[in-house]
Amino acid sequence: SAVISQKPSRDICQRGTSLTIQCQVDSQVTMMFWYRQQPGQSLTLIATANQGSEATYESGFVIDKFPISRPNLTFSTLTVSNMSPEDSSIYLCSVSDRANYGYTFGSGTRLTVV
Amino acid sequence: GNSVTQMEGPVTLSEEAFLTINCTYTATGYPSLFWYVQYPGEGLQLLLKATKADDKGSNKGFEATYRKETTSFHLEKGSVQVSDSAVYFCALAGSTLGRLYFGRGTQLTVWP
Numbered sequence: 001s002a003v004i005s006q007k008p009s010r011d012i013c014q015r016g017t018s019l020t021i022q023c024q025v026d027s028q029v030t031m032m033f034w035y036r037q038q039p040g041q042s043l044t045l046i047a048t049a050n051q052g053s054e055a056t057y058e059s060g061f062v063i064d065k066f067p068i069s070r071p072n073l074t075f076s077t078l079t080v081s082n083m084s085p086e087d088s089s090i091y092l093c094s095v096s097d098r099a100n101y102g103y104t105f106g107s108g109t110r111l112t113v114v
Numbered sequence: 115g116n117s118v119t120q121m122e123g124p125v126t127l128s129e130e131a132f133l134t135i136n137c138t139y140t141a142t143g144y145p146s147l148f149w150y151v152q153y154p155g156e157g158l159q160l161l162l163k164a165t166k167a168d169d170k171g172s173n174k175g176f177e178a179t180y181r182k183e184t185t186s187f188h189l190e191k192g193s194v195q196v197s198d199s200a201v202y203f204c205a206l207a208g209s210t211l212g213r214l215y216f217g218r219g220t221q222l223t224v225w226p
Contacts, residue, residue, distance in 0.1 A: 033213055042203065043158075043216045092157065096211040101146060101165050103207070103214060107157040 001097045002027050006106030013083055013113050020079045021109045023093035028073035030096075034066075037090040037108075046091075049076050083113045116141045120204045120217025127194055127224050135189040135220045137178075137204035147171075147180050147187040148205040148214070158203070161189075194224045 005024045013019050023032065031050055035043040046066055047055040055068040070076045080087050093106040121136040139145065149161040149171070162171030167182035176191045187204060204217040 031212065042218045043214075045213050048213060094214070096207075098211055101211070102148070102160060102163055103211075105158045 001100045001102065002029060002095055002104045004093060004095065004104055004106040006093055006109060008109055009107060010110040011112070013111065015084050015113055017083055018079055018081045019083065019111060020077050021091055021093070022077050023075070023106050025074045025095055025104075030073070032070065032076045033094040033096075034068065034076075034078045035092045035094065037092065039089070043092065046078070080111065083111075085113045087111065088113045116145065116206055116208060116215045118204050118206050118215050118217040120220055122218070122220070124221040124223060127222070129196055129224055129226050130193045131224075133189070133191040133194045133198075133222070135202055135204075135222070137187045137189065137217055139185050139187065139204075139206050141185075141206055141208070143209045145209065146207045146211070147178070148207070149176070149178055149187070149189050150203040150205060150216075152201045152203065152219075154200070161202070194222070196224045196226050198222060199224050 003026045007022045034046040036046055037043050045058050046061045047057045049055045049068050049070040051070050051073050065081055067079045091109045094103050096103050117140045119138045146165045148163045150158045151161045152158050162173045164171040164180035167180055170179045178187050178189045201219045201221050203219045205214045207214050
């Protein structure tokens with residue numbers, strides 16, 4: 001199954017700044033998914049990123065706040081812009097693995113906004 | 115639409131007790147069902163999965179059976195250990211393996 005390298009693993013950021021999270025996959029994948037996990041909560045899908053097209057955002061998430069890039073089939077970035085303490089969460093990327101009929105997750109980025 | 119309903123936690127058990135975490139789903143088509151586990155401070159790990167009705171997924175002593183008639187995928191383990199303490203998420207994917215739909219998660223604590 002695919003292996004995902006996600007960076008950074010954690011960061012503490014000042015409010016009003018931006019952080020870019022990177023996910024590198026060791027194989028080509030069509031769809032990549034970005035999730036947010038707020039403290040003590042389940043995972044919420046932010047957006048689906050397909051190579052060569054605009055990301056598709058879920059209700060409550062907008063491109064200005066969470067711009068996503070997907071320059072090729074093995075890489076994607078999520079930026080959390082103009083951060084506030086409410087953005088403190090774990091952010092995870094994921095890919096579907098059709099060969100094994102499952103999903104692989106990155107190790108997550110634990111973001112704290114102060 | 116697709117959704118997952120998972121029993122509320124937290125669940126607290128003594129070592130060697132029997133565990134059941136209930137999960138029911140609503141879906142169109144023929145979904146695949148998953149259980150993920152998240153240990154403290156770590157990412158998500160796939161625990162087990164089932165891709166069609168009546169399939170039983172199993173791993174590390176945990177089992178779950180895909181029941182289409184009751185739209186359920188309950189997680190069970192006959193004898194839990196302290197090391198099983200974690201958050202467990204039930205999840206559903208549509209037949210095209212698009213996004214996952216997660217339940218709310220159930221915190222399990224096992225005491226020695």
